Amino acid sequence: MAQGTVQVTHTGTSRWRRRTGEYASLAAALQAAADGDVLTVAPGTYRENLVVERPVTLRGPEGSPGSVRIAPLDGVPLTVRASAVIQDLHVEGQDSAAPALLVEDGAPELVDIRVVTRSAAGIEVRGAARPTVRRCTVDNPAGIGIAVLDGGGGVFEECEVVSAGQSGIAVRGGAHPRLERCRVHHTSGAGLTATGENSALEAVGCEIYEVRGSGVQITGRATAHLTDCDVHRTTADGVTLDTDAVLTLADCRIHDIPENAVDLRSRSVLTLTRTTVRQFGRNGLSVWDPGTRVDANQCEIFDSTGDYPAVWVSDGATAVLDSCRVHDVPDALFVLDRGSRADVVDSDLSQVRNTAVSVSDGATAQLDDCRIRDAATGAWFRDHGSGGTLANCTLDGVQTGVIVTKGADPTIERCTVDSPAEAGFYVSAGGRGSFLNCRVTGSAGYGFHVLDGCRTTLKKCRTERCARGGYEFADGGADAGSGTGPVVEECTSDESAGLRQPNAPREPAVQTASQSPGLLGAIPGQRATEQEPLIAPVAPEPSRTSKAVLGELDALVGLDSVKREVRALTDMIEVGRRRQQAGLKAASVKRHLVFTGSPGTGKTTVARLYGEILASLGVLEKGHLVEVSRVDLVGEHIGSTAIRTQEAFDKARGGVLFIDEAYALSPEDSGRDFGKEAIDTLVKLMEDHRDAVVVIVAGYTAEMERFLSINPGVASRFSRTITFCDYNPEELLRIVEQQAEEHEYRLAQGAAEALLKYFTALPKGPAFGNGRTARQTFEAMVEAHASRVAQLEEPSTDDLTLLYAEDLPGSS
Secondary structure, three states: OOOOOEEEEOOOOOHHHOOEEEEOOHHHHHHHOOOOOEEEEOOEEEOOOEEEOOOOEEEOOOOOOOOEEEOOOOOOOEEEOOOOEEEOOEEOOOOOOOEEEEEOOOOOEEEOOEEEOOOOEEEEEEOOOOOEEEOOEEEEOOOEEEEEEOOOOOEEEOOEEEEEOOOOEEEEOOOOOEEEOOEEEEEOOOOEEEEOOOOEEEEEOOEEEEEOOOOEEEEOOOEEEEEOOEEEEEOOOOEEEEOOOEEEEEOOEEEEEOOOOEEEOOOOEEEEEOOEEEEEOOOOEEEEOOOOEEEEEOOEEEOOOOOOEEEEEEOOOEEEEEOOEEEEEOEEEEEEOOOOEEEEEOOEEEEEEEEEEEEEOOOEEEEEOOEEEEEEEEEEEOOOOOEEEEEOOEEEOOOEEEEEEOOOOOEEEOOEEEOOOOEEEEEEOOOOOEEEOOEEEOOOOEEEEEOOOOOOEEEOOEEEOOOOEEEEEOOOOOOOOOOOOOEEEOOEEOOOOOOOOOOOOOOOOEEOHHHOOOOOOOOOOOOHHHOOOEEOOOOOOOOOOHHHHHHHHHHOOOOHHHHHHHHHHHHHHHHHHHHHHOOOOOOOOOOOEEEEEOOOOOHHHHHHHHHHHHHHOOOOOOOOEEEEOHHHHOOOOOOHHHHHHHHHHHHOOOOEEEEOOHHHHOOOOOOOOOHHHHHHHHHHHHHHOOOOOEEEEEEOHHHHHHHHHHOHHHHOOOOEEEEEOOOOHHHHHHHHHHHHHHOOOEEOOOHHHHHHHHHHHOOOOOOOOOHHHHHHHHHHHHHHHHHHHOOOOOOOHHHHHEEOHHHOOOOO
């Protein structure tokens, strides 16, 4: 066959039709061909726009794939309108407004065709066409790879879109193709798209990857069904559904997605079966808007690479997880907004760095027969209107099992929390909740910890081996009235010591269990009347008078400005108290303070004395000091910080909470630092219990100024800042003299002068310890004295008491 010719083999049954002809052009060969004829095209480039309108076979020569190029200068290179067979051709298009290969009618077979083009579409199927496309390749960096439009259909088997300037495969206008074992990659739009009512896409065993956009995008009432498909390495979401879209994923794998693995909005519906979702940068499942719904069965979501919840349900959407696994993620399930709902059945949530289940803003979550393991917080019902049910669930290896706060009201029944690090169940800040037949074992903290008079119901609950106690009910505060606090019925514990009835008065009296019928029930093996008494906390010792405490303050070395500030504040409080007694209005005095200055300047000592002064004036109940720092308040996960801060506040109730280096709660590069959670909790507690605790925050002057400037909510809670200046050499000498007098030592002649010179020469950098340095100097002199006197056989009284200049550090 000559170069550039087309051989037509006529296949008719008549003898005169059984012949072969050769034609100089494809158009002439097609015009001469009859139904069923075979057109074999010789190698070469054909600048023709072919239109196949008969059921013929058009093919290149055997053994020379790609040797026949159909490459007109414009227009559609190859149009098929019949049930023809087209095989072994290389099609090139140049028209950006037209497809390279257009199938308009019939049920043709397109086999081993390579389309290399810069056209509107590589292959376009439309109308009544139902082609079978096998082992075809499309390379179209300017437009769509394969477009199936306007009611078109067909089957695409083992085809590949190697590049596309837009979508890899696009379905719209009521089209409904089927893809089998196809590959779509390196597209500048979505890998697969289907849009429009009655548009449908079915894909089996396909792979979509290296996509600049979403891997699969279904919108506008379209439907799709993907089975055994892989979607990975996209730049946007893995799968996107919008506006009444319907998608089914069965036995699929979605992974290596920098954004949401699956994102649904606007009444879309997704069904996942035996599908895995992993290595996603944002949410594994992101579900938004009323009417939007996800049903996942036997699916696995894991190995998040970002810092977002694995499953996100909001704005009234619904998610159902049945027999699923969610693990190795920052947070497992977040349900937000009124009308949003998540139902989780027989599923595992494990290896969760923060919160396994979070319910907020009026949303609802229902978990049945689920297992939560190795999470910071098992479930957190956060605020008013948020609720749902946890039934027959187990929580193991968590920091805190269930947290209920701010008016949330879930029902927790027949659930077990094993070995929590901080608490099994924690209720605070007006949280409610009903706990029925629940159990806590092996807690390193409390079993049930209920604060602030929360109206929680506990029925038939049980605690065992809880280190700090099975049940802890903190007071509701001064404004707590009747009807507040938890209701406890038929609950039991393996211990009775330290259990106290909710809202019981804190008096140094013994209260027996008979005074609270049903409280914690009977200890197994004992009669109710035989329980050990419940001991109320012992009242503090009587406080010293304010005059005596102020005398101790005056005796401190230096601190003149501090003493003036404390006296002024004390005078205002005292006069205010007397005005109230006289029936006059008293000025409101904020008692919370900021102490600034270097370490060792007496901040902690003054804080202790300030608490005693307030107690002597009747402003505080006890006046004791509780000193904490960042490490005491900030936990390693969401929820634990609030618990630690609340517990520190409770310890200080009736006294002073002294927070040293408070600026560390708000580091400059905070990111997701949990210090802000401590600050927010503290600010709320200071407001809710303003008369119960005085808070003093302390630290270096510059750092505390920054801390207050970036936390206006904190700054507004404090009445004044008291600055503690560094001690001068004379004051440091006086501290050493006081220490010597207290311990029955004396300074020998010349020792005072040597000490003054020593303190003057000491560097006053950040490491300088002020009063601590003076005390350490005295201790060093005592040690040097002991080493010297120990060598004497019969030391005199002077030998035993006199400290010399040579006893100073560095003098030997």
